[in-house]
Amino acid sequence: MSPFLASTKKKWYGMLAAVGLMAAAFAASLLFGRTPMTVAIVIEAFTNYDSSSIEHIIIHTERLPRAVIALIAGASLAVAGALMQALTRNPLASPGVFGINAGAVFFIVLAVVLFKVSALDQLMWYGFLGAAVSAVIVYALGSIGRDGLTPIKIVLAGTAITALFVSFTQAILVLNEAGLQDVMFWLAGSVSGRSLDMLLPVLPYILIAGVIALFMGRAVNLLITGDDIAKGMGQNILLVKIVMGILIVLLAGGSVAVVGSVGFIGLVVPHLSRAFVGNDYRWLIPYSGVLGMVLLLTADVVARLLIMPAEVPIGVMTALVGGPFFIYIARKGVSKL
Numbered sequence: 001m002s003p004f005l006a007s008t009k010k011k012w013y014g015m016l017a018a019v020g021l022m023a024a025a026f027a028a029s030l031l032f033g034r035t036p037m038t039v040a041i042v043i044e045a046f047t048n049y050d051s052s053s054i055e056h057i058i059i060h061t062e063r064l065p066r067a068v069i070a071l072i073a074g075a076s077l078a079v080a081g082a083l084m085q086a087l088t089r090n091p092l093a094s095p096g097v098f099g100i101n102a103g104a105v106f107f108i109v110l111a112v113v114l115f116k117v118s119a120l121d122q123l124m125w126y127g128f129l130g131a132a133v134s135a136v137i138v139y140a141l142g143s144i145g146r147d148g149l150t151p152i153k154i155v156l157a158g159t160a161i162t163a164l165f166v167s168f169t170q171a172i173l174v175l176n177e178a179g180l181q182d183v184m185f186w187l188a189g190s191v192s193g194r195s196l197d198m199l200l201p202v203l204p205y206i207l208i209a210g211v212i213a214l215f216m217g218r219a220v221n222l223l224i225t226g227d228d229i230a231k232g233m234g235q236n237i238l239l240v241k242i243v244m245g246i247l248i249v250l251l252a253g254g255s256v257a258v259v260g261s262v263g264f265i266g267l268v269v270p271h272l273s274r275a276f277v278g279n280d281y282r283w284l285i286p287y288s289g290v291l292g293m294v295l296l297l298t299a300d301v302v303a304r305l306l307i308m309p310a311e312v313p314i315g316v317m318t319a320l321v322g323g324p325f326f327i328y329i330a331r332k333g334v335s336k337l
Contacts (some may be wrong), residue, residue: 011283014276018290022071025297029067030059032301034309066191069199070300071293073191073255074265076206078292079213080251081266082273082284086220087244088142088154091271095131095252096263096322098158102165103134104256105187109169113176124202124257130165131253135245137161189260189315191300202254209250210289216244217282224279262315264322265292271325295321 031037035058045056077095084093095101107130111117117126138161142154169187219240222230230237252266269292270284277283299317306312 011277015283015287015290018287018294022290022293022297025294025301026067026071028301029070029297030063033058033063033304061195065194065196065199066300067297068196069194069258070191070296072199072203072206073259073262074269074292074294074296075210075289076251076255076292077262077265078269078273078288078295079210079285080248080255082270082281082288083213083216083220083244083248083251084266085270086224086281087241087248089224090154092155092267093158094264094266095248095256096261096265097162097267098138098154099134099161099165100131100138100248100252101256101261101263102162102169103130103137104128104253105261106130106165106169107133108257109172109187113172124205124254127257128205128249128253131256132249134161134165135249139245187260189262189318190311190313191259191296192304192311192314194258199258202257205250206254209247209254212243213247213251213285214289216240216247217280217285220244220281220285221279224281260315262296262318264318264325265296268318268322268325269295 027039027042030042031039035055037055037059041055042059044050045053045059049060050056080100081094084095084098085091087093088098104127107126108123111123111126117123138154138157141157141160142150145153219235222233222235223237223240227237230240255262270288272291273284273287277287296314296318299321300314303312303314303317
């Protein structure tokens with residue numbers, strides 16, 4: 001067997017293992033919580049549902065929706081992070097670090113508090129718009145100057161825009177304290193209390209963006225070799241970058257519209273994926289999607305078990321992992337760019 005085929009075979013085995021971990025995390029999400037469940041009860045809830053059973057009701061109305069939402073949001077944020085790192089050629093890039101999450105949350109808060117918007121199908125568009133505005137501003141600020149876009153400049157731009165949108169959000173809530181309760185839903189970042197009805201309006205956009213991203217691997221591989229080489233190979237780099245930008249906005253903005261600001265998934269997961277498949281985006285994107293599901297599902301399970309009967313916000317759990325990892329990548333990676 002050639003080395004190439006052997007390597008490909010290992011990647012397929014790795015993908016199967018990742019899918020197995022995802023299935024185990026999904027099962028754990030259905031089993032563990034304030035109300036103890038058994039495997040038999042979970043199976044019975046799907047094969048012989050009893051509307052008078054408290055356990056069955058909890059599984060169908062609480063645990064299944066939050067598990068499905070964690071799957072979708074985890075995959076979306078991880079793939080968005082992988083695409084951002086390729087687009088900016090920056091190992092620190094992620095929707096949270098570069099202000100996309102903060103922009104989406106700010107526009108959602110603006111809609112809820114000032115414009116009294118409550119329908120999710122409308123808030124979804126505010127989330128998308130905030131993500132797009134933030135992405136454009138960060139990219140523009142990072143590109144200013146004779147040397148154009150550089151990793152350090154875009155990190156600084158992302159940090160500044162994140163701080164700006166967070167400040168705007170806090171200012172709105174200080175001026176309108178009555179609206180704080182309405183938007184805690186998005187500020188805390190959580191999959192608890194969400195229903196599948198909240199996911200359905202954004203699901204088509206996320207799924208379409210995810211499918212397109214899976215087929216972007218070859219184009220992204222060519223893009224990260226450098227603009228000159230990509231042009232020489234006949235690639236329309238402007239079109240590829242625009243498509244990648246749209247996908248990032250749809251994936252990150254759609255996720256924030258449902259689960260709020262959950263940070264560091266888009267930063268950590270692509271780097272974990274590179275440990276298995278290197279920088280080949282034909283594999284890196286699907287690996288990131290599956291491992292993003294695993295990480296967010298696992299964080300949600302741990303968050304609900306840590307201080308029962310209360311829950312730790314899932315954003316805190318991802319920050320506990322992502323914060324130290326961000327420092328590690330900053331120390332190791334930026335010096336090599």
